[in-house]
Amino acid sequence: MPAKISTLATRKAAARRPSGGLSPLEVEAIDLFISLVRLLGMPKSVGEIYGLLFASPEPLALDALMRRLHMSKGAASQGLKVLRSFGAVRAVYVAGDRRDHYVADFELSKFASTFIKEELQPHLDSGAARLERMAHHLAKLPKAEREAARARMAKLQHWKEKGQAMLPWLLKFLVA
Amino acid sequence: MPAKISTLATRKAAARRPSGGLSPLEVEAIDLFISLVRLLGMPKSVGEIYGLLFASPEPLALDALMRRLHMSKGAASQGLKVLRSFGAVRAVYVAGDRRDHYVADFELSKFASTFIKEELQPHLDSGAARLERMAHHLAKLPKAEREAARARMAKLQHWKEKGQAMLPWLLKFLVA
DNA sequence: CATCCTGTTCATTTTTATTTGAACATAATG
DNA sequence: CATTATGTTCAAATAAAAATGAACAGGATG
Incomplete structure (x- = not known):
C-alpha cells in the first residue's frame, strides 16, 4: 500500500481530534448549515455533512463523517447522495486511498x-x-x-x- | 334566536352539500394550497383551511371547517390561529350568528x-x-x-x- | 345565575420523516 | 480466488411533527 500523502498541516489537524471531536468552528458551521437545510425541508443529517465538509480543510471520507458526526453509515451514504445530486459536494481523488473523499463545493x-x-x-x-x-x-x-x-x-x-x-x-x- | 340572513345563492350552495362534501373545484383549491403551505413548512391542515376558505363564496365558521374537512376542533382552531397571525385570513361579522366567520384574504x-x-x-x-x-x-x-x-x-x-x-x-x- | 354555545389549550395518540444497522453488491488486494 | 475494504439499500426502529379530543375558559342567553 502506498504511503498516504498529506501535508504537515493536515496531519497535525487530524491528530488534534483523535476521537473525532469537533472544533468550535466546526460546530458553528454545522449548526449554520443544519438550519439552512431545515429551511429547505431537508433532513438535518444533510446539513451536518455539508457543514463539516465546509469547515474541513481536507477532503473527508464516509467513515470520517460517521465517526466525527456520530452518524450511521446509512445516513452518511444517503446524505452524500443528496448533496451530490445537488452539486453541493464533490468527490476528489486522494492518492493511495481507496475511499471516496468529498469536499464541499462553495459555488452555491x-x-x-x-x-x-x-x-x-x-x-x-x-x-x-x-x-x-x-x-x-x-x-x-x-x-x-x-x-x-x-x-x-x-x-x-x-x-x-x-x-x-x-x-x-x-x-x-x-x-x- | 334571530333568523340567519343569507342570499338565495348562498343558501342554494349550502344546500348542495348537506353532508359537508367538497366540490371538485374546492378539492383542487385545497390541494393547491396544501402543496403551497407544505413548501413553506406548514402543516397540511393550514393549507386545507385556507384552500376551502379561498374557494368558498361565503364566510365559514369553525364548525363548518371541521365538518367539511373532517378535521378536529383543535386542528381547525390552531390552523385558523396560524392563518390569522399571517394575515391570510380574517374574521367577518355575520348578523345573527355568534360564531366567528372567516374569509380568505386574497392579498398575498x-x-x-x-x-x-x-x-x-x-x-x-x-x-x-x-x-x-x-x-x-x-x-x-x-x-x-x-x-x-x-x-x-x-x-x-x-x-x-x-x-x-x-x-x-x-x-x-x-x-x- | 345556571346553562348553553363557542373557541382554545394541551396531554395523548397517530402519522410521517429520519435514522439505524444488517444484508448485500462491488471492487481492490494479496 | 478467497478475503477484506468500501459503499448502497432497505426493512425495522426511533424521533419528530401533527391531529385528536377532552378539559377548560369565557361570554351570551334565558
Missing part, C-alpha cells in the same frame, strides 16, 4: 439552480395543471356561483404568473 | 411580508450572530489552518450579505 449557484429546478418548478407545473382543471370545473358551475368563483381563479392565475416570473430572476440573483 | 402581500419577517429574517439574524462567533474562534486557530478557514468564512460572509440584500427585493416583488 449549482445548488440553487438544482433546487429550483427540482423542487420549486414541479410545484409550479402541477399548480398550472390544477388551474386548467379548475377552469374546466368552473364552466360546469351554476351561474349564481360562477362569477364569484371566476374572480378567485383569476387571482390564482395572477399569482401563478408572478411566481413563474420570479423564479428565473431569483436564480440569476443567487448565481451572480 | 401581508402574508409574504409576515412570512419573511417571522421565518426568514430570524434565520439570517442567527446566522449573522454565528458568523461573529466564528470570527472569534478563527483568531484562536493555529496559523497553519487559519488562512484556509478565513477563506471559507469570507465565503459565508458573502452569502449572508447576498441573502440580506435579496430579502427586501423579494418582498417588493411579491407585494407588487
Whole structure:
C-alpha cells in the first residue's frame, strides 16, 4: 500500500481530534448549515455533512463523517447522495486511498439552480395543471356561483404568473 | 334566536352539500394550497383551511371547517390561529350568528411580508450572530489552518450579505 | 345565575420523516 | 480466488411533527 500523502498541516489537524471531536468552528458551521437545510425541508443529517465538509480543510471520507458526526453509515451514504445530486459536494481523488473523499463545493449557484429546478418548478407545473382543471370545473358551475368563483381563479392565475416570473430572476440573483 | 340572513345563492350552495362534501373545484383549491403551505413548512391542515376558505363564496365558521374537512376542533382552531397571525385570513361579522366567520384574504402581500419577517429574517439574524462567533474562534486557530478557514468564512460572509440584500427585493416583488 | 354555545389549550395518540444497522453488491488486494 | 475494504439499500426502529379530543375558559342567553 502506498504511503498516504498529506501535508504537515493536515496531519497535525487530524491528530488534534483523535476521537473525532469537533472544533468550535466546526460546530458553528454545522449548526449554520443544519438550519439552512431545515429551511429547505431537508433532513438535518444533510446539513451536518455539508457543514463539516465546509469547515474541513481536507477532503473527508464516509467513515470520517460517521465517526466525527456520530452518524450511521446509512445516513452518511444517503446524505452524500443528496448533496451530490445537488452539486453541493464533490468527490476528489486522494492518492493511495481507496475511499471516496468529498469536499464541499462553495459555488452555491449549482445548488440553487438544482433546487429550483427540482423542487420549486414541479410545484409550479402541477399548480398550472390544477388551474386548467379548475377552469374546466368552473364552466360546469351554476351561474349564481360562477362569477364569484371566476374572480378567485383569476387571482390564482395572477399569482401563478408572478411566481413563474420570479423564479428565473431569483436564480440569476443567487448565481451572480 | 334571530333568523340567519343569507342570499338565495348562498343558501342554494349550502344546500348542495348537506353532508359537508367538497366540490371538485374546492378539492383542487385545497390541494393547491396544501402543496403551497407544505413548501413553506406548514402543516397540511393550514393549507386545507385556507384552500376551502379561498374557494368558498361565503364566510365559514369553525364548525363548518371541521365538518367539511373532517378535521378536529383543535386542528381547525390552531390552523385558523396560524392563518390569522399571517394575515391570510380574517374574521367577518355575520348578523345573527355568534360564531366567528372567516374569509380568505386574497392579498398575498401581508402574508409574504409576515412570512419573511417571522421565518426568514430570524434565520439570517442567527446566522449573522454565528458568523461573529466564528470570527472569534478563527483568531484562536493555529496559523497553519487559519488562512484556509478565513477563506471559507469570507465565503459565508458573502452569502449572508447576498441573502440580506435579496430579502427586501423579494418582498417588493411579491407585494407588487 | 345556571346553562348553553363557542373557541382554545394541551396531554395523548397517530402519522410521517429520519435514522439505524444488517444484508448485500462491488471492487481492490494479496 | 478467497478475503477484506468500501459503499448502497432497505426493512425495522426511533424521533419528530401533527391531529385528536377532552378539559377548560369565557361570554351570551334565558
